[in-house]
Amino acid sequence: MEFKEVIGRRRSIRFFDPDRPVEREKIQKMLEAARLASCAVNAQWARAIVGFRDELSEDQLKRLKTPVATLNVDMAPVHIHFFNDLSIVNKMQGTRLKELVDVGALAPTHGWSHKFVDDFVYPQILKPMTQGPGYPIASTFDVGIAVCQALLTGVDEGLGVGLVTLNGAVLKEVFKTPDEWIPLPTILVGYPAESWDGGGQRPRPPFEELYFEGEFGKPFKRDEKVVEELKSAKMIQEPAKPNDPKRIEEIKKLAEKYGLPM
Numbered sequence: 152m153e154f155k156e157v158i159g160r161r162r163s164i165r166f167f168d169p170d171r172p173v174e175r176e177k178i179q180k181m182l183e184a185a186r187l188a189s190c191a192v193n194a195q196w197a198r199a200i201v202g203f204r205d206e207l208s209e210d211q212l213k214r215l216k217t218p219v220a221t222l223n224v225d226m227a228p229v230h231i232h233f234f235n236d237l238s239i240v241n242k243m244q245g246t247r248l249k250e251l252v253d254v255g256a257l258a259p260t261h262g263w264s265h266k267f268v269d270d271f272v273y274p275q276i277l278k279p280m281t282q283g284p285g286y287p288i289a290s291t292f293d294v295g296i297a298v299c300q301a302l303l304t305g306v307d308e309g310l311g312v313g314l315v316t317l318n319g320a321v322l323k324e325v326f327k328t329p330d331e332w333i334p335l336p337t338i339l340v341g342y343p344a345e346s347w348d349g350g351g352q353r354p355r356p357p358f359e360e361l362y363f364e365g366e367f368g369k370p371f372k373r374d375e376k377v378v379e380e381l382k383s384a385k386m387i388q389e390p391a392k393p394n395d396p397k398r399i400e401e402i403k404k405l406a407e408k409y410g411l412p413m
């Protein structure tokens with residue numbers, strides 16, 4: 152699939168075919184994509200544990216769920232749980248930056264050398280960063296980028312994907328994670344039981360309310376020609392409509408098929 156269409160087709164899928172297994176290689180491709188994501192100081196905070204729904208006990212599955220992540224968790228056969236390994240910066244002590252120096256990604260033209268990392272970047276920037284209150288937030292941003300690449304790869308592979316926030320304490324207990332790992336959202340993976348377009352692209356605030364140029368308050372000028380081009384490339388798609396009879400009918404049919412409340 153073309154890249155722009157992959158972005159356009161992604162929806163948070165909440166009705167999965169509970170009985171259709173996901174090919175192992177597709178899960179691997181999602182993880183491979185996560186690994187290639189850009190990451191500040193190349194630290195690589197993102198960790199993931201692939202959980203298979205059918206390997207969890209009834210009690211574990213029940214305790215993992217939250218009021219906003221319920222039936223979708225039951226329906227998805229695979230759950231990719233993401234974590235932020237906060238320990239990595241002080242374990243690596245700038246080694247991953249030095250790897251970037253060695254391959255010429257960080258060049259002497261820009262002031263980079265092993266000495267710069269050892270004498271300045273690690274002791275003056277990275278180490279103090281890990282001691283500040285904003286460290287978990289800043290590093291979680293990087294995990295989000297990895298998660299996004301995994302999500303889009305799942306879509307490209309024809310899978311249904313959707314993020315959920317599960318009970319973090321239970322995630323840590325069930326998957327026996329190290330103390331330094333912070334639990335983050337989980338990608339539910341399976342084949343969609345609902346139509347891939349799930350009623351259309353989901354509502355978003357107007358472009359002009361989100362993006363500015365020059366200064367806050369001056370909306371970035373949106374060129375309708377570009378919008379049209381992205382519609383042709385299937386990145387911008389038909390938006391989901393409130394009370395769409397077609398979507399309501401689809402949900403009713405899914406409810407009947409899977410014996411769900413309506």
Ligand SMILES: Cc1cc2nc3c(=O)[nH]c(=O)nc-3n(C[C@H](O)[C@H](O)[C@H](O)COP(=O)(O)O)c2cc1C
Binds near residue numbers: 163314315317353
């Ligand atoms: C980090 C993150 C956590 C989310 N957690 C949940 C969740 O617990 N339950 C849920 O139903 N949707 C969850 N979502 C999905 C959003 O609600 C979703 O993005 C929103 O419905 C917009 O629709 P779309 O993803 O289909 O474009 C989460 C999304 C993100 C990015």
